[in-house]
Amino acid sequence: MKLQLALDLVNIPEAIELVSEVQDSIDIVEIGTPIINSLGHEAVRAVKKAYPNLTVLADVKIMDAAGYEVQQASAAGADIVTILGAAEDSSIRGAVEAAKKEGKEILVDMIAVKDIETRAKELDQLGADYICVHTGYDLQAEGKDSFEDLRKIKSVVKNAKTAIAGGIKLETLPEVIKAQPDLVIVGGGITSKDDKKTAAQEIKALINKG
Ligand SMILES: O=C(CO)[C@H](O)[C@H](O)COP(=O)(O)O
Numbered sequence: 001m002k003l004q005l006a007l008d009l010v011n012i013p014e015a016i017e018l019v020s021e022v023q024d025s026i027d028i029v030e031i032g033t034p035i036i037n038s039l040g041h042e043a044v045r046a047v048k049k050a051y052p053n054l055t056v057l058a059d060v061k062i063m064d065a066a067g068y069e070v071q072q073a074s075a076a077g078a079d080i081v082t083i084l085g086a087a088e089d090s091s092i093r094g095a096v097e098a099a100k101k102e103g104k105e106i107l108v109d110m111i112a113v114k115d116i117e118t119r120a121k122e123l124d125q126l127g128a129d130y131i132c133v134h135t136g137y138d139l140q141a142e143g144k145d146s147f148e149d150l151r152k153i154k155s156v157v158k159n160a161k162t163a164i165a166g167g168i169k170l171e172t173l174p175e176v177i178k179a180q181p182d183l184v185i186v187g188g189g190i191t192s193k194d195d196k197k198t199a200a201q202e203i204k205a206l207i208n209k210g
Contacts, residue, residue, distance in 0.1 A: 004185040006030040025200035056080075061083070062083040078104065084108070084109055084112075085119050085120075107131075109165075110134055111135075130182070133153060133162075145166065145172070150179045167188070168184060
């Protein structure tokens with residue numbers, strides 16, 4: 001099980017500083033959608049340049065023109081690029097093809113997908129590298145989580161790695177670990193803490209215990 005740190009509400013210097021505190025505990029750093037929407041791929045480029053050995057995920061949440069979008073994110077230094085599970089099959093195929101060509105990976109974000117099991121089966125067939133259940137901020141505010149969705153995709157996905165995101169913190173991690181995803185994505189559970197290094201270390205230690 002790997003740990004991905006999601007950076008959503010910081011600027012580029014803050015992102016670089018934050019990663020320096022927690023880099024020993026994380027496997028992947030995500031440049032979140034809000035950063036890319038406001039600062040563009042420059043944020044991906046800067047973090048990859050600062051940490052060339054760290055796997056960088058660009059959370060661009062692609063919905064269309066997927067081959068082109070994957071190329072752009074890859075050129076900026078992303079190792080993993082996200083697309084939405086609700087996108088057309090042709091877009092998913094375009095993303096997977098472009099990623100393969102560049103030696104990168106695709107993470108499909110299942111946010112807002114209603115029939116999680118059926119779509120996860122299809123995405124698995126379409127060649128997604130990761131399928132990620134995700135409770136976005138708006139549903140987190142309503143008290144929702146993705147634990148049941150994770151169990152559902154784990155039961156149908158045969159080839160892709162599985163991931164979970166959305167409001168995960170140390171206290172809820174045991175529930176996540178029970179379902180054994182390949183990747184656990186944590187944003188606020190680390191970034192909102194005063195002592196981010198310790199928060200990341202505690203989360204990583206629990207993940208390592210499995
Ligand atoms: O993709 C996102 C929001 O759309 C976030 O990066 C993801 O939800 C993880 O952050 P947090 O742990 O703070 O929910």
